[in-house]
Amino acid sequence: MSDQSVKETNQTVPASHRRAARGEAALSLLLCGAGYFLQRSYLAGVLSVLAEALAILLFRVWGLDAIRGLITLGETEMRDHSLIMMVYGILAIIVFAGFLIFWIGTVASTYRNGLKIRSASYTPIRLKERTGEWLHEHAHVLFLAPGVVAIAAVILLPLVFSICLSFTDYDAAHQPPAHILNWVGLKNYQDLLVLGQYAKTYFGILGWTAVWAVCSSVLPYALGITIAILLNNPRLHGRKVFKFIYILPWAIPGYITLLVLQSMFDTGYGFINQILGLFGVDNIRWLTSVTPARIALIIVSIWTGFSYPMMLSENIIRNISKDVYEAAVLDGASSIQIFFRITLPLLMHSISPIFIMSVAGAFNNFNTIYLITGGGPLNLDYQSAGSTDILITWLFKLTITNNKYNYGAAISTVLFILIATFSIINLRKTRAFSEEDMLA
């Protein structure tokens, strides 16, 4: 709204007005909000200058040391705690970046205000009204503030912190406060991605992670969608009973299911081997040999994961407009044509963004792997990892068991980049980005 009005006035305002407004904006750039005084917006001016004074004071008292601490990570062992210094340093950067954005905003708004008060249609209004108008224009800031601050503190700060850790030598041999951490540049990434035992482990695990992410998302969706379509058969009886049963895996808390299934896959006494024994199948070492363990994991992911896509598809199929079908029948389409030309495309169109997010989620499916196989069986070619470990369980082991915090952080950074790239590229192709109502 305000942008438009500025553009409109831009065409009509004389150059002198623009020059004057630019001058005031420049003054605001020198001293945050100083331009407001020339425009007789004293309250805005005083508040902006106060904000700058506060920021400078904070910077002198705390920010400068915090940022210096982030650079040096401390000098004296036992006195300087590198991790805490890192946290304060990042916090300082976030806070002052926030102030910088405010400052830039002030400069822009000084310029806009300068044009506004000079335009012919402008009539001076009283402070109270002006404040009311300002509040109305900036109401979104108030609404967004709690969420944004929470995200900055609980998601952004830890994210940046993890990324920072991946450039340090924080491991079992360097634990603050007894030791000072050092920045080591790209060394951790080099160890993981280029040379040595860890690189071998990394790429081995990456391969299985990709297989796992694809299988444990495609198969449950395939089963869920199939069941939803089968349930849509008008001649079928007992639809409600079937649905009731199929929703159970979704309603039971995840880790309970996983622990129960883990005990069912037990080699000696497990329920599954007992049942297979009835059919004359010898005991399968489900969780202790590589291929059966991987198969078991994928079975588990199907068991736990098919309910949700089934319910979604069922709902989507139900909500497809009747008119479309009626028109198709009038045009003489067969039921097979109707299925492949109408039902399936519409279903895929609606479900694809959620499916992509579930692939991304499969990369991070820590619980299934950790609670079913724990990553095992141990792989002797790997560095502290097993054959069913995926990246996220491996980084957990490296961090918690081996105290290789730096490697753990580097892996999580790579993983985050992988997932985010994958999701954004794929989501761009779906309706999430093309249609107005999702990102409108």
Added chain:
Amino acid sequence: MKQPEVFHLPKRKLTVADVLSLIVTYAFLIFVALIVLLPVIYIVMMAFNAEKSLYIDTIFPTKFSLGAFERLFTQTNFLLWYLNTMIVGALTAAGEILLVLPTSYALSHMRFKGRKQYLMAFLVLQMFPGTMAMVAYYVLLNMLGLLDTYFGLVVIFSCTAIPGSTYMMKGYLDTIPRSVEEAAMLDGASRWQCVTRIILPLAKPMIGLLALFGFSAPFGEYMMSKILITNPNRFTLALGIYQGIFSQATTDYAMFAAAAILSSLPMVVVYMSLQRVIMEGLSGATK
């Protein structure tokens, strides 16, 4: 909301092919249903079995016993874990709603510069799982003295859920036309009145849904709780069941089964009975 009836093609006479496909359909659906029920039956059998071990000699236990439930309440702090989980769940739900509502309202019903960038950032941050930042969370909570507290868990559960939940809530609020609010504002209603009188009542179903998801978060979460909570008196159900029962040297499987049933039963009942509402809410949010 009334569900639209499923559209079906006009019924023809039953052909042989129809009957065959119906048989295959039934066979497949029943097979899947059996597989789904297998662990459920297994866990119920185990809980009422007098044996403690994993092995079940007959499909239906010959020695029926409530001993497992008795042991669960006398030998472990099951009720305490339950209480802890409910406290964390309730606080998480409250915190999440307080943070998500204003954010999603602004993103859905206000137009301002940078709105698309916010949505984009939320989408990316949604993919960032807590597991990746466990060291960061440990260090931060340690600095603030919040390790081993409910508050630490609540802050992490509710805040990491903001981006995803905001997306859901925004999708839902998008279905409320902005013209309703604009009309009210023309009649002199303030922004605040619009929110409390129009938006909040209409968003009630979705608020309930978010509350349910927030409440159930600690019921299903294991890893973050494991890292942040070490005091057995602060254990949530997941921690208690895993560390106190399941991973003991000689696991009392019957007791584990009893704990599994008792801790999932309320969730199962709630999710099952609200199933339709939940699906409506979610499909509204993903439209």
